[in-house]
Amino acid sequence: MKNLAILGSTGSIGRSALAVVDAHPTRLSVVGLAAGRRAEDLAAQIVRYRPSIAALTSDDDLPALREAASKAATITTSGPDGLIAVATHPDVDIVLCASSGTAALEAVLAAIAAGKRIALANKEVLVMAGALVTKAARARGVPLLPVDSEHNAIHQCLHGRPPDQVTRLILTASGGPFRTWPAAKLEHATPEDALRHPTWQMGRKITIDSATLMNKGLEVIEAHWLFDVPADRIEVLIHPQSIVHSMVELKDGSTIAQLGVTDMRLPIQYAFSYPDRWEASIPTLDLTRSAALEFASPDLDRFPCLRLAYQALRVGGTMMVALNAANEVAVDAFLAGRLPFPAISRVIDGTMAAHDVQDPATVEIVRAADQWAREHARTLAGELELKV
Numbered sequence: 001m002k003n004l005a006i007l008g009s010t011g012s013i014g015r016s017a018l019a020v021v022d023a024h025p026t027r028l029s030v031v032g033l034a035a036g037r038r039a040e041d042l043a044a045q046i047v048r049y050r051p052s053i054a055a056l057t058s059d060d061d062l063p064a065l066r067e068a069a070s071k072a073a074t075i076t077t078s079g080p081d082g083l084i085a086v087a088t089h090p091d092v093d094i095v096l097c098a099s100s101g102t103a104a105l106e107a108v109l110a111a112i113a114a115g116k117r118i119a120l121a122n123k124e125v126l127v128m129a130g131a132l133v134t135k136a137a138r139a140r141g142v143p144l145l146p147v148d149s150e151h152n153a154i155h156q157c158l159h160g161r162p163p164d165q166v167t168r169l170i171l172t173a174s175g176g177p178f179r180t181w182p183a184a185k186l187e188h189a190t191p192e193d194a195l196r197h198p199t200w201q202m203g204r205k206i207t208i209d210s211a212t213l214m215n216k217g218l219e220v221i222e223a224h225w226l227f228d229v230p231a232d233r234i235e236v237l238i239h240p241q242s243i244v245h246s247m248v249e250l251k252d253g254s255t256i257a258q259l260g261v262t263d264m265r266l267p268i269q270y271a272f273s274y275p276d277r278w279e280a281s282i283p284t285l286d287l288t289r290s291a292a293l294e295f296a297s298p299d300l301d302r303f304p305c306l307r308l309a310y311q312a313l314r315v316g317g318t319m320m321v322a323l324n325a326a327n328e329v330a331v332d333a334f335l336a337g338r339l340p341f342p343a344i345s346r347v348i349d350g351t352m353a354a355h356d357v358q359d360p361a362t363v364e365i366v367r368a369a370d371q372w373a374r375e376h377a378r379t380l381a382g383e384l385e386l387k388v
């Protein structure tokens with residue numbers, strides 16, 4: 001039996017993870033759950049899974065949660081300390097980081113220090129503090145198992161191969177809802193248009209990131225930290241069918257790919273079962289019924305966010321913090337209807353241009369850069385907003 005803590009249990013990944021628990025009740029048990037603001041959803045999960053510990057972001061929602069918790073005999077906590085308490089509970093074996101944004105950075109570092117295996121769906125934490133997180137995991141001998149489908153695919157393709165055999169990592173991207181939209185039409189793209197993802201059902205923030213291709217940019221940075229491969233050897237290919245989840249090119253010219261249905265329960269289960277494999281709880285891939293597989297290079301003029309992410313990785317240091325923070329601010333403003341779609345990349349570009357890069361040697365330096373970038377991006381977003 002493996003004991004889980006799920007950070008972000010009420011979200012898209014969190015709910016898929018609980019579906020994996022439902023499919024393997026003799027192998028997985030839930031010890032900790034943490035969510036942001038959906039107190040009612042978390043309360044229902046507490047009653048059903050009876051974790052030992054549960055946390056919410058805000059104290060305001062704790063009374064409602066406590067009522068549900070008392071029935072299920074759980075402890076409830078709130079805020080950043082709550083996330084840490086859930087992630088480091090002594091009975092937890094695996095921490096699934098599936099909260100959105102960067103709130104879980106300290107909790108992930110605390111879980112690593114406590115020797116927990118990390119299943120990482122969240123990409124913002126690695127983009128923001130990849131050096132700190134990977135260094136801590138290496139020092140403590142803690143595995144970081146990627147849940148993001150592309151990195152999960154690469155983890156499967158690399159399986160045991162020495163780094164000197166690998167020439168390229170090839171991340172596939174669906175291309176998002178605007179893959180075929182001309183630049184002029186993108187000027188008028190609405191949040192509703194951007195939230196209509198062609199192949200994946202995901203949370204709102206990552207869906208907008210998929211529409212700008214920033215999601216793929218964040219994944220390039222994530223791949224760099226997870227697999228220790230430089231930017232020049234990480235390539236992105238648009239693959240609208242989302243069947244090939246990613247590929248690894250080896251030095252003898254062979255390319256290894258991982259294929260599967262577009263269902264996050266697959267990579268989540270892999271991260272929970274690794275190095276074992278458990279039977280599938282979802283329908284498997286039927287290639288005779290799939291469309292023809294297509295691949296193309298991304299258009300960096302229509303989707304400049306991907307170029308900005310490569311640029312941030314090449315510059316290094318806190319430039320990746322600035323990229324990520326400015327993106328979160330710009331996506332929020334776009335979702336709130338305050339910023340036009342093309343202005344998302346302008347806010348990020350402007351924030352990066354003004355950023356004074358530092359060595360992200362401590363969490364404090366990382367958080368300070370994040371704070372600065374958010375404030376700068378808010379100012380830029382305010383200026384661009386007037387031009388809508």
Ligand SMILES: NC(=O)c1ccc[n+]([C@@H]2O[C@H](COP(=O)([O-])OP(=O)(O)OC[C@H]3O[C@@H](n4cnc5c(N)ncnc54)[C@H](OP(=O)(O)O)[C@@H]3O)[C@@H](O)[C@H]2O)c1
Pocket residue numbers: 007008009010011012013014034035036037038039056057083097098099100101103121122123124147148149200201202203204205206264
């Ligand atoms: N969805 C996917 O298919 C997918 C694939 C690959 C990677 N990812 C990555 O996985 C992460 C989650 O994505 P998602 O699509 O599942 O997002 P989502 O549906 O928006 O869910 C986000 C979860 O995080 C929780 N949360 C937000 N702020 C929090 C905080 N300060 N403390 C604790 N919990 C907090 C939310 O709680 P409330 O809802 O209660 O507020 C919710 O449970 C993202 O980093 C995303 O990039 C997602």
